[in-house]
Amino acid sequence: MILDIDISGLGVIERAELPLGPGFTAITGETGAGKTMIVTALGLLRGGRASADAVRSGATKAVVEGRWQLDSDSPAARLAADAGAELDENDELLVARQVSAEGRSRAWLGGRGVPASILADLGERLVVVHGQSDQWRLRSEGAQRAALDAFGGAELRTARSAVREAHIRRGELRSELQTLSDAEAERELEAARLRRALADIEPAEPQPGEDVTLLARIERLSNLEALRRDVGQAHELLAGDSSAGFGGEGGGSSTELVSQVRSLIDSATSSDPALGELGQAAADISFAIDELGLRLAGYLDGLEAEGSGELAQLNDRLTLLTSLTRTYGPTLDDVIELGSQAGMQLLDLENDSTRIQELETQIAEAEATLAAAASRLTELRTATASLLEERVTTELHALAMPAAQLTVEISPLDEIAAHGGDRVAFMLRPHPGTEPTPLGKGASGGELSRVMLALEVVLADVSSVPTLVFDEVDAGVGGSAAIEIGRRLQRLSANAQVIVVTHLAQVAAFSDNHISIEKSSDGQFTTSSIRRISGADRTQEIARLLSGLSDSETGNAHAEELLELAAANRAAPGGAGHDAAADGSRSVV
Numbered sequence: 076m077i078l079d080i081d082i083s084g085l086g087v088i089e090r091a092e093l094p095l096g097p098g099f100t101a102i103t104g105e106t107g108a109g110k111t112m113i114v115t116a117l118g119l120l121r122g123g124r125a126s127a128d129a130v131r132s133g134a135t136k137a138v139v140e141g142r143w144q145l146d147s148d149s150p151a152a153r154l155a156a157d158a159g160a161e162l163d164e165n166d167e168l169l170v171a172r173q174v175s176a177e178g179r180s181r182a183w184l185g186g187r188g189v190p191a192s193i194l195a196d197l198g199e200r201l202v203v204v205h206g207q208s209d210q211w212r213l214r215s216e217g218a219q220r221a222a223l224d225a226f227g228g229a230e231l232r233t234a235r236s237a238v239r240e241a242h243i244r245r246g247e248l249r250s251e252l253q254t255l256s257d258a259e260a261e262r263e264l265e266a267a268r269l270r271r272a273l274a275d276i277e278p279a280e281p282q283p284g285e286d287v288t289l290l291a292r293i294e295r296l297s298n299l300e301a302l303r304r305d306v307g308q309a310h311e312l313l314a315g316d317s318s319a320g321f322g323g324e325g326g327g328s329s330t331e332l333v334s335q336v337r338s339l340i341d342s343a344t345s346s347d348p349a350l351g352e353l354g355q356a357a358a359d360i361s362f363a364i365d366e367l368g369l370r371l372a373g374y375l376d377g378l379e380a381e382g383s384g385e386l387a388q389l390n391d392r393l394t395l396l397t398s399l400t401r402t403y404g405p406t407l408d409d410v411i412e413l414g415s416q417a418g419m420q421l422l423d424l425e426n427d428s429t430r431i432q433e434l435e436t437q438i439a440e441a442e443a444t445l446a447a448a449a450s451r452l453t454e455l456r457t458a459t460a461s462l463l464e465e466r467v468t469t470e471l472h473a474l475a476m477p478a479a480q481l482t483v484e485i486s487p488l489d490e491i492a493a494h495g496g497d498r499v500a501f502m503l504r505p506h507p508g509t510e511p512t513p514l515g516k517g518a519s520g521g522e523l524s525r526v527m528l529a530l531e532v533v534l535a536d537v538s539s540v541p542t543l544v545f546d547e548v549d550a551g552v553g554g555s556a557a558i559e560i561g562r563r564l565q566r567l568s569a570n571a572q573v574i575v576v577t578h579l580a581q582v583a584a585f586s587d588n589h590i591s592i593e594k595s596s597d598g599q600f601t602t603s604s605i606r607r608i609s610g611a612d613r614t615q616e617i618a619r620l621l622s623g624l625s626d627s628e629t630g631n632a633h634a635e636e637l638l639e640l641a642a643a644n645r646a647a648p649g650g651a652g653h654d655a656a657a658d659g660s661r662s663v664v
Contacts, residue, residue, distance in 0.1 A: 076095070077142070077201075077202075077542055077574075078142040078143065078144055079092060079142050080092070080095065080116055080141045080142075081138075081139070081140040081141075082112070082116050082138075083134075083138050083139075084130055084131045084135075084137040085112050085130070085137040086112040086115065086131060087109040087131070087594060087601050087603045088112050088131070088602075089603075091604060094607050096572075097587075098572070098586075098588060099575070099587045100574045100587070100589075101575050101577055101583035101585075101586035102577070102590045102591075102592065103583050103592070103620060104594070104603075108594040108603050109594065109603035110547075111576070112603070113592075114546045115129055117544060119137075120141045120170050120194065120198065121197075121202055122182070122191045122193070122197070123195070125180035126174070126178065127175070127176055130174055130175070132600065133600070135176050136174060137173070137174045138171065139171065139172050139173075140170070141170045142168070142170075143168045145162060145168055147162055147166050151197055151200040152166075154193075155184055155185060158184055158193045159189070160185025160186070160187050168185055169185060169186060170194065172194070182194050199540075200539075200540065201541060202540065202543075202544060203540045203543050204544040205544065206545075206548065213526065213527050213530075216499060216500065219483075222463075223459060223463060223499055225534055225537060225538070226459055226463045227459040228537050230455060231455045231456065231459060235452055235494065238448045238491070238494070238495050238496075239493045241445040241448045242445055242493045243493070244445075245438065245445050248441055251434060252431065252435065272417050273414065273418065273421070275402070275403070276410060276411075279395055279396070279399060281399065283411060285407065286397070286407050289389055290393065293389050297386065302378060306378070307375060309371055310368060310372060310375060311328070312329055313328060313329045313364055313371065314328050314368040330365065330368065337354065337357040337358060337361055340353050340357050341354050396410075445491055446496075450496075452495045453485065456485055456497055460499075461483075464481055464482055468481050470528075470529035470532050470533060470563065473562075474525040475525075476522070476525060478505070478506055479503065479505050479506075479522075480511070482501075482504070483499065483502070484498075485497050486498045486500075500513050502514070503517065503518050503522065505517075505522060524560075525560070527548060528545075528563055529563075531567060532566065532567050535567050535570045541571055542571060542573075543573050544576075545576070545577075547578065549582055553579070553581075554581075557579045558581045560579075560581070561582040561585035564585060565586075565587075565645060568587065580617045580618075580620035583620060584640070584641045585641040585644065585645075586641075589607065589608050589609065589616070590605060590606070590608070591606055591608045591612070592604070592605050613638070614631055614634045614635055617638060618633065621633055
């Protein structure tokens with residue numbers, strides 16, 4: 076529960092502390108005193124949108140601090156711990172929010188800076204705020220369906236989760252099928268291309284670098300005659316016959332010339348042994364010439380063995396590889412890669428066709444699962460609707476609508492949605508002889524206020540949110556109906572902390588804790604103060620709410636009568652039985 080809220084620089088509030096605690100707290104004050112700033116402060120602590128407009132004129136920032144008491148094992152406490160916040164020794168958690176005059180916002184949880192979204196997640200577990208806008212939201216089918224499902228408890232929530240999961244599963248399968256179906260034409264074209272590629276590439280069996288090797292071989296064969304001429308002449312120079320050597324008349328082959336040089340050096344060596352090294356060099360040259368001559372002769376023999384038919388075959392092969400490269404390239408390596416991968420790619424495409432058939436089967440199964448889950452949810456909603464109708468109608472009778480009747484109509488949707496296959500409509504018959512009409516069409520503001528309060532009282536037994544805030548939800552209500560609203564809010568506070576911003580004395584009289592907001596002005600600025608009132612001060616405030624005259628003896632007498640009625644209701648069996656002074660008398664969140 077919320078123990079207190081400290082506010083500074085927010086709207087008309089310069090600095091104020093709002094003492095709360097257990098039970099039913101009523102907040103009253105004159106129009107413009109700043110009652111709505113309390114709801115604004117709570118909105119900031121719940122991670123709501125921060126606006127510079129909320130900062131008090133002349134202030135640099137607005138700061139709101141709320142002190143909560145939590146059960147250390149509650150989901151809210153665990154969420155706070157996950158965010159790095161810690162409860163103090165009294166299991167209390169400090170939540171703070173600051174808004175600058177420029178509109179910048181900061182948030183703290185347990186003294187640790189956190190994103191505002193963390194406060195929003197925590198706020199959903201700690202506080203529910205009902206305002207006049209919520210009355211209008213109650214007109215929507217979604218809000219009515221949510222109320223019915225909340226009343227249905229754990230079994231209905233489980234059934235709804237099963238529908239949601241089945242709906243998600245069907246959606247995923249449908250999406251995958253749609254994707255594959257949309258690409259089917261492209262897959263067929265790609266499969267045809269891959270089949271053509273395999274038919275062209277596999278028989279050719281191209282090898283890496285083969286085109287380069289072919290070009291080199293073709294170049295060699297294309298110049299075969301020139302090779303024979305040049306290499307032949309070189310061979311003749313080395314080892315041609317001595318009588319008609321390439322060197323001309325009187326010349327000889329290189330072999331003969333070197334042999335003559337060697338003989339002359341050998342002869343001279345007998346006279347000068349130092350020429351022995353030169354003789355060895357001449358011998359080496361002779362051996363090298365002989366070796367080169369043998370290799371040239373071998374090369375010429377090889378040329379004679381190469382036939383002219385090979386060149387035509389090589390040109391045909393190069394033409395084939397060039398065609399493949401042009402079609403599937405840009406390089407021969409790309410052609411080879413395509414040939415090695417096309418089979419697997421083609422298999423994947425064929426598997427897509429198989430996957431389409433599998434998906435169609437799985438979607439049919441998912442449809443059946445979803446239909447069964449939705450049917451079970453409809454059964455539970457139908458049973459829950461009967462009980463909700465009875466309980467809410469009973470509450471409406473107690474809220475000065477003795478002939479009113481709420482009915483819940485459940486009809487099928489055209490297609491099952493994530494929330495099920497049901498259209499839920501709350502129908503209200505306010506008076507005998509009238510036809511039930513949807514809340515969204517026929518109910519007045521006062522009737523909506525009472526329907527919402529009746530629902531809240533009924534749902535309190537199944538709600539896990541510990542604090543309920545009502546912002547002038549009693550608008551349009553008065554007289555005995557207002558007394559019954561006060562009585563019901565008092566009853567509701569037996570199971571939750573209830574905070575009500577109200578302008579009705581009949582409602583405020585039933586509170587355990589009465590907070591008054593008063594405004595004052597120095598001619599330039601309006602300032603509001605907040606204080607807890609009791610005794611004569613409370614009697615005068617109730618009288619002011621009743622008649623606008625806080626000093627009227629008649630008004631005070633009427634106020635005392637209201638307070639006595641509320642006290643008797645509290646003390647009666649089944650009453651709320653709260654003592655605002657005993658802050659520790661109530662179990663916490």
